Amino acid sequence: MDKRVDGTRSTGSAGESHLRSILATVPDAMVVIDESGIILSFSAAAEKMFGYAEPEVIGENVSMLMPSPDRERHDGYLKAYRETGVRKIIGIGRVTTGRRRDGNTFPIELSIGEAWIDDQRIFTGFVHDITQRQEVEGRLQDLQSELAHVGRVSEMGTLASSLAHELNQPLTAVATYCEGARELLAGELDDDTVSTIREALADAAAECIRAGEIVRRMRDFMSHGETEHKIESLPKLVTEANALALVGSREHGIEVQVSLDRTAEAVFVDRVQIQQVFVNLIRNAIEAMAESPVRSLTISSALGPEGFVTICIEDTGSGISDSLAPQLFQPFITSKEAGMGIGLSICRTIIEAHGGRIWFEPGADRGTIFKFTVPIAGDDQ
Amino acid sequence: MNWNTIRLELARTENFPTGSVSRGYLIRVPLNADGSIDEDAVERSPRQATVRRFWSTEPDESGRVARIDGRWGLRCNGNRDRLLSTDCFNIGDEVNIVEPGGVPVPFRVANIRRLD
Numbered sequence: 172m173d174k175r176v177d178g179t180r181s182t183g184s185a186g187e188s189h190l191r192s193i194l195a196t197v198p199d200a201m202v203v204i205d206e207s208g209i210i211l212s213f214s215a216a217a218e219k220m221f222g223y224a225e226p227e228v229i230g231e232n233v234s235m236l237m238p239s240p241d242r243e244r245h246d247g248y249l250k251a252y253r254e255t256g257v258r259k260i261i262g263i264g265r266v267t268t269g270r271r272r273d274g275n276t277f278p279i280e281l282s283i284g285e286a287w288i289d290d291q292r293i294f295t296g297f298v299h300d301i302t303q304r305q306e307v308e309g310r311l312q313d314l315q316s317e318l319a320h321v322g323r324v325s326e327m328g329t330l331a332s333s334l335a336h337e338l339n340q341p342l343t344a345v346a347t348y349c350e351g352a353r354e355l356l357a358g359e360l361d362d363d364t365v366s367t368i369r370e371a372l373a374d375a376a377a378e379c380i381r382a383g384e385i386v387r388r389m390r391d392f393m394s395h396g397e398t399e400h401k402i403e404s405l406p407k408l409v410t411e412a413n414a415l416a417l418v419g420s421r422e423h424g425i426e427v428q429v430s431l432d433r434t435a436e437a438v439f440v441d442r443v444q445i446q447q448v449f450v451n452l453i454r455n456a457i458e459a460m461a462e463s464p465v466r467s468l469t470i471s472s473a474l475g476p477e478g479f480v481t482i483c484i485e486d487t488g489s490g491i492s493d494s495l496a497p498q499l500f501q502p503f504i505t506s507k508e509a510g511m512g513i514g515l516s517i518c519r520t521i522i523e524a525h526g527g528r529i530w531f532e533p534g535a536d537r538g539t540i541f542k543f544t545v546p547i548a549g550d551d552q
Numbered sequence: 553m554n555w556n557t558i559r560l561e562l563a564r565t566e567n568f569p570t571g572s573v574s575r576g577y578l579i580r581v582p583l584n585a586d587g588s589i590d591e592d593a594v595e596r597s598p599r600q601a602t603v604r605r606f607w608s609t610e611p612d613e614s615g616r617v618a619r620i621d622g623r624w625g626l627r628c629n630g631n632r633d634r635l636l637s638t639d640c641f642n643i644g645d646e647v648n649i650v651e652p653g654g655v656p657v658p659f660r661v662a663n664i665r666r667l668d
Contacts, residue, residue, distance in 0.1 A: 227573045232608045235574030243611040273559065273665065274578045274604060426578075428604065428612055464555065464667060465580070465600055469614075536599035 200298040204233045208249050211293060220300055222272030233296070238270040239429050240406040261285050261294070266414045268427070269298060276427045277302050278414035302417065338385055341378040348375035400525075402548040403442050405480065406431055409470055412449030416457070425457060426467045435472060435480035437548040444521045445545060448529075451514040452484045452541050459488025459539065479527060479544040487538040491531065499531065518543070554582045554590060555600065555667045558641050560649070560659035571660065574608040577626070577649070580667070581617050587642045587664075589617075589624055603628065 200217035204210055210233050213225040221236055228235070234245040252258070264282040271277065280299040285292065348371040355368050409429055417427075438445075453468065460466040469485040491499065500519040522529040527544035534540050562568055562575040580602045582593035594601045598616065603626045605613040615628035624636045626649065637648035641661050648656035 223573055231572065231574045234609050235606075239612045243609055246609055270606075272573070273557075273663070274606065426604070428614055430612065430614075467602070536597075 197297070200300075202233060202236070202296045202298065204294050204296070206249065206253060206292045206294070208232050208234060208246055217298065220271075220298065221269065236269055238268055238276045238427065240431050241267065241410060242270075244406065265411070266301065267410050268414045268417065269300075274426055275424060276413070276417070278417040301414075338382055341382040341385075344378040345375045345382075348372065348378070399441050400439055401442065402437050403440055403445075405436050405438050405472060405482075408438075408440075408442060408446060409449065412446040413453060413470070415446065416450045416453035424466060425460065427470070428467065429470045431470075431472045432474050432480065435474040435547050438480060439546045439548040440525055441521075445525070448518045448521050448543065449484075451518050455514065456484060456486035456488060456539075456541075459490075460486050461488075463488050463538075474547070476544065478546055478549070480547050481542055481544050483540050483542050485534055485538065485540040487534065487536070490533060490537050491539050496531075500529070554584070554593065555580060556583050557663075557665045557667060558583075558661060559663040559665075560647065561662040563646050563658040563660040565658060572608070573662075574606070576606055576659065576662070578604045578606070579617055579626070583641065583664070586640065588640045591619070594618075 195215055197214055198216060200220040201212075201214040202210060202217050203212045210228050210231050213223070213228050218224055232246070234242045237245060248259070252261070260281070261283045262285075264280065267279060267281050268276045269279045278301050280301050282297045282299075284295045284297075286295065287293075352368045352371040352375075355364050355371070358364065406429075409431065413427060413429070449470075453470075456468050460468070465487045467487045470482070471485075472480050472482045474480055500515050519529050522543045522545070525545050527546065529541070529543035531539055531541045558577075558579045558581065560577040560579065562572040564571050568575075580600065582590040582601075584590050594617070598618065601617040603615055603617050605626075605628060607613075613628040613631060615626060615631075618625060618627050620627065620633050620635060624639050626634045626636065628634070632652035634652065635650040637650065637656065638645070641647070641664060643661050643664055645661045647659055647661065649659060650656045
């Protein structure tokens with residue numbers, strides 16, 4: 172279903188009753204706002220999804236349906252669109268998060284259409300709850316295939332040791348052939364000996380080519396992991412990653428709170444890789460809180476150290492055992508029955524490739540705070 | 553466990569004649585059977601007694617529910633303390649939250665959800 176209503180001009184004669192009938196039957200939540208963000212109508216599905224009745228929200232700012240940091244920025248988004256006409260979401264759609272009346276956030280796919288009714292510009296948002304949606308995997312496929320490359324980068328450590336082993340074999344063989352040839356050259360040079368020397372040198376050359384092949388394979392492997400650093404908006408990265416991390420989550424009732432330092436919003440990173448770090452850490456946090464009475468996830472940022480912004484992801488989960496703590500970022504270390512134990516090692520590889528660092532601290536009460544630094548965008552970018 | 557999440561939503565005021573559901577607080581505290589805050593339980597786990605403030609177009613605020621000058625108050629990070637006019641919460645009640653300047657703002661207890 173194409174849910175985008177895009178740039179439609181109506182004569183206005185469609186009338187309110189027509190709109191009502193649409194609102195009552197649309198399976199996705201539908202929210203209509205005016206150009207300053209004030210809610211004009213709120214479908215039955217939206218009532219169910221967000222927990223508000225239509226009369227309660229008419230006249231309110233639509234930002235009430237969003238968690239921070241979008242909530243306080245939404246008026247700015249609308250203003251920027253009115254002034255510049257640059258479309259960031261209209262007709263494009265994006266995965267983001269919504270906030271229910273009880274304060275919980277959930278992942279949504281949001282499509283927005285713009286229409287004119289009697290010279291009044293309105294925006295219609297179609298909101299699809301993707302918490303349980305399997306098909307979303309399809310939409311995220313591009314992202315995931317890119318993430319696979321990230322996984323490869325972290326395998327490089329393992330690869331390096333096997334590479335050393337593989338290269339050692341041809342190099343040892345080359346040394347042996349050359350040594351043999353040198354010894355033969357010291358003796359009498361009859362036809363047989365010359366032929367043997369020739370063979371030994373040919374074998375040595377073949378082994379050198381083999382070694383070169385191994386290096387080439389290594390280079391191919393690495394080139395998929397090449398990173399693309401650009402200036403990105405941290406609030407946007409966080410919102411998107413948050414939604415991605417909540418997709419398919421069976422845990423409910425998790426309060427997610429995002430509070431970002433407004434002085435450090437532009438970062439210079441590879442978006443896909445840093446989102447992978449967020450997704451890994453948020454999913455870990457959600458799993459760690461599965462048995463906790465209080466399930467609260469806080470994502471915050473603060474400028475510093477110089478040239479970097481520090482991001483904190485704090486959960487109220489069970490904490491990290493002392494036995495696991497020293498080797499937590501090593502590959503194949505896990506406390507999960509079904510885990511591979513490479514998530515955090517991937518995170519470390521990515522963060523270190525960005526010149527930052529990642530570590531963790533025990534939470535204030537219980538739980539864990541993961542912290543990492545990423546470079547802020549400077550003037551030279 | 554008698555911990556609950558209390559949702560307060562802005563009640564009728566001059567600017568909002570019908571109140572506002574997009575402005576409110578989520579308060580997590582242990583409650584006694586009569587709806588009063590269980591002070592002993594808060595003392596045992598002070599960090600669990602939290603508050604989050606949601607306000608239409610403003611960033612979230614968060615902090616702790618704590619005893620302030622002999623009354624229950626809300627201590628949000630980076631903001632001056634606000635005081636609660638009551639220590640008893642039942643659905644439908646109206647309670648005041650006194651802003652730092654001394655202005656009481658009325659809220660309605662919209663929901664109390666038990667945390668298990």
